[in-house]
Amino acid sequence: xxxKYDFPLxxxxxxxxxxxxxxxxxxxxxxxxxxxxxxxxxxxxxxLLLGGxxxxxxxxxxxxxxxxxxxxxxxxxxxxxxxxxxxxAAGENWHGLVRYCVERGWGGIExxxxxxGSVGAAPVQNIGAYGVELSNTLVEVELMDRDTGxxxxxxxxxxxxxxxxxxxxxxxKNRVVITAVTLRLSRRPKLxxxxxxxxxxxxxxxxxxxxxxxxxxxxxxxxxxxxxxxAVIGNAGSFFKNPIIARExxxxxxxxxDAVPHYPLPDGQVKIPxxxxxxxxxxxxxxxxxAACYERQALVxxxxxxxxxxxxxxxxxxIQDSVRTTFDLELTPEVTIL
Ligand code: EPU
Numbered sequence: 001x002x003x004k005y006d007f008p009l010x011x012x013x014x015x016x017x018x019x020x021x022x023x024x025x026x027x028x029x030x031x032x033x034x035x036x037x038x039x040x041x042x043x044x045x046x047x048l049l050l051g052g053x054x055x056x057x058x059x060x061x062x063x064x065x066x067x068x069x070x071x072x073x074x075x076x077x078x079x080x081x082x083x084x085x086x087x088x089a090a091g092e093n094w095h096g097l098v099r100y101c102v103e104r105g106w107g108g109i110e111x112x113x114x115x116x117g118s119v120g121a122a123p124v125q126n127i128g129a130y131g132v133e134l135s136n137t138l139v140e141v142e143l144m145d146r147d148t149g150x151x152x153x154x155x156x157x158x159x160x161x162x163x164x165x166x167x168x169x170x171x172x173k174n175r176v177v178i179t180a181v182t183l184r185l186s187r188r189p190k191l192x193x194x195x196x197x198x199x200x201x202x203x204x205x206x207x208x209x210x211x212x213x214x215x216x217x218x219x220x221x222x223x224x225x226x227x228x229x230x231a232v233i234g235n236a237g238s239f240f241k242n243p244i245i246a247r248e249x250x251x252x253x254x255x256x257x258d259a260v261p262h263y264p265l266p267d268g269q270v271k272i273p274x275x276x277x278x279x280x281x282x283x284x285x286x287x288x289x290x291a292a293c294y295e296r297q298a299l300v301x302x303x304x305x306x307x308x309x310x311x312x313x314x315x316x317x318x319i320q321d322s323v324r325t326t327f328d329l330e331l332t333p334e335v336t337i338l
Contacts, residue, residue: 001025001032009066012053014116016234017309019058021048021066028070028091030179034149036067037177047146048338049177051090051118055125055236056336059309069120071179074100085139087182090120094127102216107189108137110216111198114223116230116237120178124168125334126161130195130219135161137183143176151179163271164241164334191215197222226297234303235294239316240274240331253327274323274331275299281322291315313337 007024010016022043027033037047045064070091077085084106088097098113111132121127122134123141138156145152160167168178189212193202201218202210228235250270254260257280263271278284278298285295290307293315294300301312301319320331 001027001036007066009053009058009062012050012066012068013056013058014052014054014230014234014236015057015303015307015309015312016230017058017303017307017312019061019309021062021064023065024068025065026068026070028072030071030144030151033067033069033071033144033177033179036065037144037146038149041065046174051121052093052116054116054230055121055334056338057236057309057312058338059313060338062338069118069177069179071120077182082186082188084185084187085182086185087180088119089180090118090178092119093117094119094122098216101185102212105187105212106185107187107191107212108183108185109134110189110212111192111195111219113216113219114227119181123159123161123166123178123181125164126166128164130198130222131192133161133163137185138181139184140182141178142180142182143172144179146175146177163244193218227300228294228296228302234305234307235300236335238274238299239301239333239335240278240299240319241334242271242274243277243329243331244269244271245329246270249329272329273299277323277327277329277331278319281319281326283319283322288315288318293319309338 004024007021009019009021025036027036043064047065047067048062050066050068071089072091073089074092075087077087094117095114097119098109102110111130112127115127115129123138127134140153140155141159142151142153193199193215198218202214205214247268247270250262261273261276265271275298283293284298286293289311291311292302292304294302301315316333323329323331
């Protein structure tokens, strides 16, 4: 285990922000992770656990240890006929896992292709896209307690998964490190392509060709056409959550604006796409300082090259102000701001 001091984090966060860590270390085994967590660092900040760095924004240097969770390994746990349990270590790349499953004909997470980040980060915000969320396949999460180094597990139900939310953002925040997840996949998957753009892509194919791989490839095509590749232009995907509001509030907005896109939820509330709200406020494609609102999807804030974390934060705040003034709605970041 090599400790690296005053370590540049630019390549370790998908925004490509030039921050540094007081100390950086890769934890490639549970033993490494335990000893790093239990160490007396004598630094101003507690260890920051880093997966793929794809959902965080550094607004300053990190005056503490940054520990990369580098645990690897994928194993088939049990085989119950059409279903199988797959355990993947937290440091595996999420998209790599999706590809691994699609190549073997195992369905369940193909709609979550190309979501940047690591397997261990997936339960934290219950990643979701194109009609599927991690909650649809998650069985269990293995954790290391940050204070004791002990390992325990949590069933999916106990993870309190909700829209971009989980117990790891609430009660267990900063208390545990996710070390592995177990998913339930199917050898005879029921394909989900009811999301508009995905339906259109699949309907172009003869019905015999509408299979797991076709869904996977269509999701990859749609994402590539709308979302910037973090390897080319720094970003963390959607910067804000889509607000969920009471139907009466949605109706008041609908009286003032034509064709407000919205998704009614089973509990009677309504989800409004934040990308639409931001576009209505005129931010789509606009730059503020060195940060920009992406020209093809207003919900994505980007670093065209020279943005600092503070530039991105200033843009985020300006967007929140506009949306508050225009719609009387509060946008909540889905990205962790440090
Ligand atoms: N829209 C606009 N202008 C924009 C962007 C969107 O008007 O610039 C409106 C359009 O009406 C569009 C609707 O918003 O039909 C929805 O847009 P989109 O399908 O792109 O989805 P989203 O709600 O903006 C969510 C997730 C994405 C996920 C997509 C697809 C959140 C916060 N984001 O975005 O997740 O890929 O749905 O399922 O829920 C991420 O979390 O990083 C992420 C990319």
